[in-house]
Amino acid sequence: METNQKMKVGVIGATGMVGQRFLTLLEDHPYFEVSVLAASARSAGQTYEAAVGDRWKLSIPMPEKYKTMIVKDAADVSAVAAECSFVFCAVNMKKDEIKALEEAYAKAECPVVSNNSANRWTPDVPMVIPEINDAHLAVIEHQRKRLGTKRGFIAVKPNCSIQSYVPLLTPLLKYGIEEVVATTYQAISGAGKTFREWPEMIDNVIPFIGGEEEKSEQEPLRVWGKVENGVVVKAEAPIITTQCIRVPVVDGHTAAVFVKFKNKPSKEEILNAWANYSGKPQALELPHAPKQFIHYFEEDNRPQAHLDRDLEGGMAISAGRLREDTLFDYKFVGLSHNTLRGAAGGAVLIAELLYREGYFN
Known part of the structure; x- marks a missing residue:
């Protein structure tokens, strides 16, 4: 894909602190354009501004472009996946629930770049600090075979x-x-x-x-x-x-x-x-x-x-x-x-690497 045509991306867990960081980092990104925001069922159907309410946690203000976007239910995988090419995941749920959710997105042919710990020890899921172990992305091919996907996969960042x-x-x-x-x-x-x-x-x-x-x-x-x-x-x-x-x-x-x-x-x-x-x-x-x-x-x-x-x-x-x-x-x-290199920024860097290496094609 040409870099002048921005790739549509979703943020799951968009109302939490790491989700908020994702949105500020992606506000004016050269490769990616946020096309869908998703969170828990209680936030679904509201505008992003209303869903966050007084829980905006960053010192920089909420970007205007997201305020009126309607939040989707993260559990509605097909609806979210239909609107983007891949998702960032930073949800606050039980580990087994996160694992199931991330796998559901991957199986819907929507790759997941995750900030969560649920899949960090899944043997064929790469856990990457891009400067250190980008070679681990090679396991994605094996993971796709296990999941039965052509495009979908999960990649995670470490703690x-x-x-x-x-x-x-x-x-x-x-x-x-x-x-x-x-x-x-x-x-x-x-x-x-x-x-x-x-x-x-x-x-x-x-x-x-x-x-x-x-x-x-x-x-x-x-x-x-x-x-x-x-x-x-x-x-x-x-x-x-x-x-x-x-x-x-x-x-x-x-x-x-x-x-x-x-x-x-x-x-x-x-x-x-x-x-x-x-x-x-x-x-x-x-x-x-x-x-x-x-x-x-x-x-x-x-x-x-x-x-x-x-x-x-x-x-x-x-x-x-x-x-x-x-x-x-x-x-x-x-x-x-910890919330830039250690969380949202590290995940965005992984996504940039995946994009340039052709894993989202």
């Missing part, structure tokens, strides 16, 4: 927490990473909330985020896995242990990371690996690809969520405080924007 350290560890894998300890300090928007809705987070830290530590330890191994016989086989190493903590920050997940190597690199080698690391999105100059994937700060007090999360449209990864450690080989701090 927001891992985006603050997996991109920083990936260019260092060549030195034989053996052990990783990561503590993440996660923004409240990761729970889809604002301070207005969650006042008990003000002046508070909560040392638990349900399910997050397991995702943070296991999902990197799937991202680093390899494709065998049409499925993704997860990597066996390194060993990763994490603690995930909710902190009173609006946006931006920070990670404090400790790493042990088989072949310890010099500090210079690490900094060079970060500075020179790029992937398919940079080569293709995709609209939401950061020009420089990893930014390293020399200052002792960086990266900071407030100052650095919006770097390159919230799509770059920031790093700082790289130094040798007494127990491990090195320690450093990473930062990513």
